């Protein structure tokens with residue numbers, strides 16, 4: 001049996017008297033908690049370099065963090081695992097960047113709906129854009145790759161975007 005409760009923390013970190021029992025939205029969870037949705041990949045380049053991104057062309061990548069937005073409405077876990085492998089037949093633009101990257105972090109955003117373009121739009125307002133057309137051959141977005149000098153997890157506005165797209169309250 002799972003019983004979620006809300007408790008109050010006081011400023012001295014002691015727990016208040018009031019305990020509230022919360023309801024679990026089981027139907028919503030059953031619908032949303034499947035292995036599908038969107039994901040962000042955070043790739044780090046420790047030094048700048050020129051990288052050929054397949055037929056999109058060669059681009060100069062400054063050092064820093066690159067944030068890629070994708071989606072997999074079937075088996076999100078397997079897709080992310082594929083991105084993690086450096087040696088593979090290159091299929092997507094991102095495959096040319098993952099093989100060059102010095103760091104890899106994946107952030108799944110599970111959802112029954114495909115939100116990758118909305119997420120890309122939200123990131124475009126808080127980060128610099130990567131090469132035009134990167135990962136966006138099948139949609140109208142300028143790009144699905146973004147760049148940041150700081151690690152995105154150290155940026156509050158990035159956390160706000162994650163909060164907005166991760167499982168919403170029904």
Ligand SMILES: [Zn+2]
Nearest residue numbers: 117136139141
């Ligand atoms: Zn898009």
